[in-house]
Amino acid sequence: MLEIKNLTKVYADGTVALRDVSFKVEDGEFLIIIGLSGSGKSTLLRCINRLVEPTTGQILWDGQDITAADQTELRHIRRKIGMIFQQFNLVNRSNVLTNVLTGRLGYVKQRQSLLHRFPQADRELAFKALDRLGIRDQAYKRADELSGGQQQRVGIARALMQEPHIILADEPVASLDPVLAHSILEHLEVLNQEEEITVLCSLHYIDLVQRYASRVIGLRDGEIVYHGSREDIRRMTDAEFKNIYGQEAVRVGGGLEGSVGGSDDKTI
Amino acid sequence: MTKLYKPEQPRSSLVTGPVAAFASCIIPGLGQLLALQIWRGLLVLGSMASILGLLAWRAVALAPRETGLLAIFSKALARRPFFIGGVLLGALILWLWNVWDAYQQAEPQRRGGVAIFALILFLFFTLGWQISEINLYKAVTELPDVWPLLSKVLWPWEAAVTRDTETVIATAPIQIPCEGSAPESPAPIAGQPYIIAAPTCGELSYMDENNDLVMGTPLHLEGEGFAPNMKTQIYWKDSVGQEFHVRYQGEYVDVQTDSVGEFEVDLVMPYRLQPPSAKGVQLHEVQARQVSEVGGLKPSEPLLLSVERMIETIFLGMMATVFGIVFAIPVSFLAAKNLMSGSKLTLSVYYLTRTILNIIRSIEPLIWVIIAAQWVGLGPFAGIIALTVHSIAALSKLYSEAIEGINTGPIEAIEATGATRLQMIMYAVIPQMIPPFVSFSIYRWDINVRMSTIIGLVGGGGIGFLLI
Numbered sequence: 001m002l003e004i005k006n007l008t009k010v011y012a013d014g015t016v017a018l019r020d021v022s023f024k025v026e027d028g029e030f031l032i033i034i035g036l037s038g039s040g041k042s043t044l045l046r047c048i049n050r051l052v053e054p055t056t057g058q059i060l061w062d063g064q065d066i067t068a069a070d071q072t073e074l075r076h077i078r079r080k081i082g083m084i085f086q087q088f089n090l091v092n093r094s095n096v097l098t099n100v101l102t103g104r105l106g107y108v109k110q111r112q113s114l115l116h117r118f119p120q121a122d123r124e125l126a127f128k129a130l131d132r133l134g135i136r137d138q139a140y141k142r143a144d145e146l147s148g149g150q151q152q153r154v155g156i157a158r159a160l161m162q163e164p165h166i167i168l169a170d171e172p173v174a175s176l177d178p179v180l181a182h183s184i185l186e187h188l189e190v191l192n193q194e195e196e197i198t199v200l201c202s203l204h205y206i207d208l209v210q211r212y213a214s215r216v217i218g219l220r221d222g223e224i225v226y227h228g229s230r231e232d233i234r235r236m237t238d239a240e241f242k243n244i245y246g247q248e249a250v251r252v253g254g255g256l257e258g259s260v261g262g263s264d265d266k267t268i
Numbered sequence: 269m270t271k272l273y274k275p276e277q278p279r280s281s282l283v284t285g286p287v288a289a290f291a292s293c294i295i296p297g298l299g300q301l302l303a304l305q306i307w308r309g310l311l312v313l314g315s316m317a318s319i320l321g322l323l324a325w326r327a328v329a330l331a332p333r334e335t336g337l338l339a340i341f342s343k344a345l346a347r348r349p350f351f352i353g354g355v356l357l358g359a360l361i362l363w364l365w366n367v368w369d370a371y372q373q374a375e376p377q378r379r380g381g382v383a384i385f386a387l388i389l390f391l392f393f394t395l396g397w398q399i400s401e402i403n404l405y406k407a408v409t410e411l412p413d414v415w416p417l418l419s420k421v422l423w424p425w426e427a428a429v430t431r432d433t434e435t436v437i438a439t440a441p442i443q444i445p446c447e448g449s450a451p452e453s454p455a456p457i458a459g460q461p462y463i464i465a466a467p468t469c470g471e472l473s474y475m476d477e478n479n480d481l482v483m484g485t486p487l488h489l490e491g492e493g494f495a496p497n498m499k500t501q502i503y504w505k506d507s508v509g510q511e512f513h514v515r516y517q518g519e520y521v522d523v524q525t526d527s528v529g530e531f532e533v534d535l536v537m538p539y540r541l542q543p544p545s546a547k548g549v550q551l552h553e554v555q556a557r558q559v560s561e562v563g564g565l566k567p568s569e570p571l572l573l574s575v576e577r578m579i580e581t582i583f584l585g586m587m588a589t590v591f592g593i594v595f596a597i598p599v600s601f602l603a604a605k606n607l608m609s610g611s612k613l614t615l616s617v618y619y620l621t622r623t624i625l626n627i628i629r630s631i632e633p634l635i636w637v638i639i640a641a642q643w644v645g646l647g648p649f650a651g652i653i654a655l656t657v658h659s660i661a662a663l664s665k666l667y668s669e670a671i672e673g674i675n676t677g678p679i680e681a682i683e684a685t686g687a688t689r690l691q692m693i694m695y696a697v698i699p700q701m702i703p704p705f706v707s708f709s710i711y712r713w714d715i716n717v718r719m720s721t722i723i724g725l726v727g728g729g730g731i732g733f734l735l736i
Contacts, residue, residue: 078686102695
């Protein structure tokens with residue numbers, strides 16, 4: 001169980017990204033975080049594996065305080081937390097296999113890995129992961145030769161190599177078209193259901209939220225303003241919607257399976 | 269929702285138009301300053317002061333012997349009427365324009381206008397033309413002087429190839445002055461060249477008290493047994509063994525042999541600067557020389573030397589680049605802010621490295637080579653050290669800026685896998701670094717080869733060594 005307690009993040013320039021955020025995530029949940037750009041979704045996810053150092057507050061994972069971990073402990077925690085990104089964050093000039101193998105860096109011996117040597121078992125694991133995501137035949141291509149959807153699948157394969165207990169997904173489909181978005185989220189859903197990996201995912205599209213989330217958190221200006229189950233999302237009222245996305249936001253398509261559009265400067 | 273566009277209220281002026289104009293009339297730019305057009309006022313004031321200052325400096329340079337402002341300017345005006353007059357007129361126009369401009373600036377609605385700066389630029393351009401001594405007339409009229417040099421650069425092969433030469437010499441003794449028995453010309457030997465001089469004694473040319481040249485004894489030479497139809501040079505060997513090509517009325521004395529290899533020539537015993545101690549009888553020698561080329565073409569000494577030095581230069585540049593790269597790579601990581609901003613300690617290392625690099629880079633390789641030559645002696649090694657030092661500083665900066673410019677996404681992603689810092693650099697930074705590293709390194713080699721030419725000039729070996 002992941003428990004976030006009174007988490008606050010103030011950046012060096014004084015921006016308050018998170019304001020006293022507390023919530024719990026049970027193992028095996030598919031938690032989706034919604035909110036406007038700049039509402040603190042990315043910061044929240046990055047605080048969990050401390051890519052961003054929280055200012056105050058605690059993050060407890062099965063009783064261990066992540067915020068108090070030293071460097072070695074932190075690396076051991078991080079390797080159990082996979083992460084995928086909106087911009088995929090692959091090393092473009094390296095091939096797909098190398099990119100996937102970097103998921104094992106937390107486990108392998110440093111000296112070996114600096115020479116680009118990985119144990120045979122890891123290479124087999126990498127091919128298994130690529131197989132699972134249907135991109136085995138791309139293994140020796142350069143990462144930037146792949147299409148966006150394929151690149152994100154490489155990103156998932158990389159996260160999978162960590163044999164993670166949690167996957168943090170920071171707007172994983174925001175750079176993809178709707179069809180690819182569904183396929184990527186389906187991959188995450190399969191991992192969530194078959195491997196019981198907890199998924200924390202930030203998303204923009206309400207219809208995707210309704211389809212995949214087991215629970216939803218809404219953030220606005222660094223504060224939690226909405227908390228609901230998958231069923232709650234379908235019944236989301238206009239008032240709740242405006243509470244998350246602001247008073248000027250316009251809801252397009254209504255509730256069930258609807259998509260949402262906003263005013264000119266609030267694209268959702 | 270709708271936001272009306274409201275233009276920002278222009279800053280009002282402290283004074284009215286006429287007051288501003290009057291202020292600018294006394295001190296250019298003051299009116300603009302009072303109109304709160306600060307930058308404009310400072311620019312006008314600075315420009316006016318610089319233009320007048322530079323003009324005064326040029327006027328003094330044109331009339332170095334004059335004293336007094338008026339005398340200097342009238343002399344300078346006489347020497348360069350267009351330049352001095354033009355700039356004075358321009359400065360006057362600028363002054364008037366500045367007054368009018370101040371009047372305009374005092375009124376917020378009439379602000380703007382950049383034409384005055386065009387005039388300022390034009391005045392600076394005129395001053396620059398004179399200060400840098402541009403002379404188009406000379407460039408056109410003396411264009412032919414370029415050809416001999418340029419043709420040597422474009423077509424260096426005449427100096428690059430040569431043939432072996434063989435010199436045939438016949439000599440005859442000459443006694444200075446005529447005292448006792450004059451020496452005989454050597455007896456002719458059949459089949460060998462010989463010359464007969466008449467007379468075999470006499471006086472050299474000399475300078476009298478009025479520094480006028482008094483001709484020495486006329487000399488008639490007859491030669492036989494030389495190669496036919498060939499240029500023969502007449503040389504003189506004086507009593508101390510110095511040999512020189514004889515001149516008569518400014519021209520070298522050369523004669524063409526006839527079809528049977530004989531010649532006759534008249535000359536005058538040449539001028540030699542005689543030390544006062546040179547008294548008594550001296551034995552000189554007159555020589556006839558035929559220089560003929562034998563054998564095939566071969567590369568000349570300068571060509572061989574140049575090729576040797578060129579190879580030295582290329583390797584000098586290469587070694588310096590390789591050493592530069594080897595040292596610059598680790599240093600560049602220390603000088604990359606995005607990698608070093610982790611803690612206070614690393615950040616201070618970053619600032620220290622950057623400062624040291626800036627200092628090293630600001631010192632010319634020419635200076636470094638002097639220091640290195642002091643250390644390891646003149647030669648290519650000193651050049652390598654100098655270029656290496658400079659390459660490390662330059663490449664480290666370029667590399668570290670390339671590191672700072674990389675995509676941070678992969679770094680974040682690799683960190684998130686639980687990788688160590690070294691692993692992160694190996695997998696996220698280095699793959700992104702390869703293209704800029706390669707291109708900067710090749711560019712640096714290019715610079716180093718070019719620079720080693722100059723380095724050689726101050727003792728760093730390579731082709732530049734030959735320019736001394």
